Amino acid sequence: MLKSSVEIRPIRPKDNAKIAEVIRYVLLEQNAPKTGSSFADKALDNMFEEYNMPRAEYYVLVEKESILGGAGIQAIANDDSICELQKMYFHPKARGRGLGQQMMDICLNFARANQFKSCYIETLESMKDAQKLYLKNGFEYIEKRLGATGHDACPVWMLKALD
Numbered sequence: 001m002l003k004s005s006v007e008i009r010p011i012r013p014k015d016n017a018k019i020a021e022v023i024r025y026v027l028l029e030q031n032a033p034k035t036g037s038s039f040a041d042k043a044l045d046n047m048f049e050e051y052n053m054p055r056a057e058y059y060v061l062v063e064k065e066s067i068l069g070g071a072g073i074q075a076i077a078n079d080d081s082i083c084e085l086q087k088m089y090f091h092p093k094a095r096g097r098g099l100g101q102q103m104m105d106i107c108l109n110f111a112r113a114n115q116f117k118s119c120y121i122e123t124l125e126s127m128k129d130a131q132k133l134y135l136k137n138g139f140e141y142i143e144k145r146l147g148a149t150g151h152d153a154c155p156v157w158m159l160k161a162l163d
Contacts, residue, residue: 006099008106011058011070013048018067019060020044026069026089032124047072047087055080055114058087059106061094068094071103073111076120076147082159083116084147088130100133108137111162118161120146122154134158 011019023044043050051058051072058072069090076082085107090100111119121139123130139158146157 005063006097007062008059008099008103009062011048011051011060011072015060015067016045016047016049019047019058019070022067022069022091023087023089026091029092030124030126032126041087044087050074055083055116057107057110059103061090061099061103063094069099069103071107073107073114073116073119075116078147081117082120082146083111083114083118084120084122085111095129100130101137104133104137108160108162116162118159121158121160123156123158124154125156127156131156131158134160 047058047070050056051074053074056072056074059070060067061069069088071088072086073083074086076084085104088100088103088107090103094100108119119139121134122145123134135158137160139160142157142159144157146159
């Protein structure tokens, strides 16, 4: 159950600039490369528009009217049975509070409701806490990249079968 001051909701057009700012902040904090990662994605500044399509959704984490993070689900290129958990990043103020698990639950429930058979994740080797959360939720490491994200700097790939 969410704490009364925290809301996870679908992204709105007015959220675009703030979620892009949070994602870039986290990537810089994590010493992620600016190329080959989400940092350089053209879609980052237009997240509402990027996810405004069937079987796609981006959720933002809001506390006291401030966006502290987000995550999205969208089909990967060339296989509409597999979705990708994308751009799941949280400001330090949101970490360690169980909010990542809540976001994960919402995203995976959306994926199941939209008949995806499995969920894919790409991440950085340095993002160990995120990998722990993914493993806890049944994701397993895989040997090759799926889809065509352009995130060449993300060498960790994981997949989860959706029941």
